[in-house]
Amino acid sequence: MIKIYISNIIYNIILNIIMDKDKYDVLIIGGGVSGTALFYVLSKYTDISSVALLEKYNKVAQVNSRGRNNSQTLHVGDIETNYPLEKAKIVKTAAMMIPTYVKKLHPDEQNKILFKVSKMVLAVAKDEVVQLEKRYEEIKELYPDLQKLDKRGIEKVEPNITKGRRENEEILALYTHDGYAVDYEMLAASFVKEVKRGANNWSNLFLGCKVKNIKRTDDVYQVATNQGVFKAGVVVVDADSYSLLFAKSLGYGNKFSLVPIAGNFYFSDRLLNGKVYTIQNKKLPFASVHGDPDVQVSNKTRWGPTAKFFPVLESGKLSTSVDYFKSAGLFRYCTAKSFIKILSDHTRFKYLVKNALYDLPLVGKILFLANIRKIVPSIKARDLKKAKGFGGMRLQRVDTETHELQLGEGRIIGNHIIFNMTPSPGASVCLFNAVRDTEEIMKFFNNKFSFDKYTMENECAGGYPCETNRSTSLDAYFS
Ligand SMILES: Cc1cc2nc3c(=O)[nH]c(=O)nc-3n(C[C@H](O)[C@H](O)[C@H](O)COP(=O)(O)OP(=O)(O)OC[C@H]3O[C@@H](n4cnc5c(N)ncnc54)[C@H](O)[C@@H]3O)c2cc1C
DSSP states (O other): OHHHHHHHHHHHHHHHHHHHHTEEEEEEEOOSHHHHHHHHHHHHHBOOSOEEEEOSSSSSSOSTTSTTTSOOBOOOSSSOTTSOHHHHHHHHHHHTHHHHHHTTSOHHHHHHHEEEEEEEEEEESHHHHHHHHHHHHHHTTTOTTOEEEOHHHHHHHOHHHHTTOOTTOOEEEEEEEEEEEEOHHHHHHHHHHHHHHSSOTTEEEETTOOEEEEEEETTEEEEEETTEEEEEEEEEEOOGGGHHHHHHHTTOOTTEEEEEEEEEEEEEEOOOSSEEEEOOOTTOGGGOOEEEEOSSSTTEEEEEOOOEEOOOSSTTOGGGHHHHHHHHTTTSHHHHHHHHHHHTSHHHHHHHHHHHHTTSTTHHHHHHHHHHHTTOTTOOGGGOEEEEEEEEEEEEEEETTTTEEEOSOEEEEETTEEEEEOOTTTTTTHHHHHHHHHHHHHHHTTTSSOBOHHHHHHHHSTTOOOOTTSOOSOOOEEO
16 A cells, blocks of 8 residues: 555656656647747747647648648738738738748758749729729839739730630739749748757657647646647647637637638649739638649649638548537527628628539539639630649638627737637738737746847848737728
């Protein structure tokens, strides 16, 4: 009996030693481009003693930040007609931190992350042309490189847009040859590499480390994983679509639900020289189709994304539908009422039904073709192939108290914990969000640590101030 008692004590002492070894100042959950950007900023520009990043897969950026799972666009607000001017200004500065960061790297590495590409937003038919003319006047000073192109101008840079188009169809475009595509997977890998290169040995990356639950006892977070329990004073959950699930488990964000929008793609032979977007519908900005060169697949044009209602948290992983239902709280009256209200909007309902049909064999492709013909009128169904293994999930938040759809990113700040939900343009503004979260972390620690924001701004923002009191999210809500 005494033997068992003593061995229990020894066991607990050993456990405590092990667990204290696993005590960190800051734990980041999720190794996508958001989590790795924060890992980089904390390790490089603060004196925080110990930071750990926990990622459930064996490589970073295998979910929405994966090269194949998003559209690889650096959104700076010039061709995003749904961004109000104020948002465009903030997103521009925030997104341009990525090229500034990348250009400091070795040229071989730069070439794997950042790609110069032309970008265009195309207006088709009178209403859109009028809208785009107005948009140009509004933003031309903010984007001096942006050119307004008529049919002739468009033909010179993207001949397939005018080829086969009806003579009397009006078109207009805003165009820049100075855009960027980004492989966000490679960017995330580079953040980790930079952390490892630094002198801070207390920054640890745990791959294959799946967080099961988070609890808070005695002012310390206990994060249970398949690799044991990690303790931390501060936790940042950068798990995108999973963040709300963790928030709810700790009593935060209960008023939110999620509309799961799957975005898939098609390939054709290369028909465009650069990225060509269509005008975004303000109620459904994630549904506007575009054609892009793919930074991982040469000589093709990638078309999409489609916008299909599909109840999972991770693309291609049916098993994650259980987590979706847990975090969406679909069976509550206020959630059901919000979904009915949001989906009873004629435009939205029509879009979602149409998009559900795009995945049907044979006819799906033909139905989707109409969207692409707006850009390349001469394209045929036989030119298109489904991009298997490409695509991601865009979980849009629903406020079940106001019954409104909240577009863009979301953030919940709790007691020494932050939960980030990061649909587009989350990847483009990952460094900006990392700065914003770092400032919040400093407040959590009552300024026990310091953040060298000045050096960070000089090195990653070209000396421009990161005005983190302003949000890059769409401030407009749509009911
Ligand atoms: C179709 C589509 C097109 C898009 N196009 C663009 C675009 O052109 N430009 C742009 O800026 N943005 C785009 N986005 C949005 C962009 O992909 C996201 O904003 C960005 O990837 C979010 O990064 P993240 O690190 O927050 O999330 P993710 O990349 O999803 O990373 C979350 C991480 O958390 C990990 N995780 C989850 N649960 C756990 C757990 N329990 N334990 C440990 N780890 C966990 C995951 O494995 C994952 O690595 C697009 C998105 C989609 C779906």
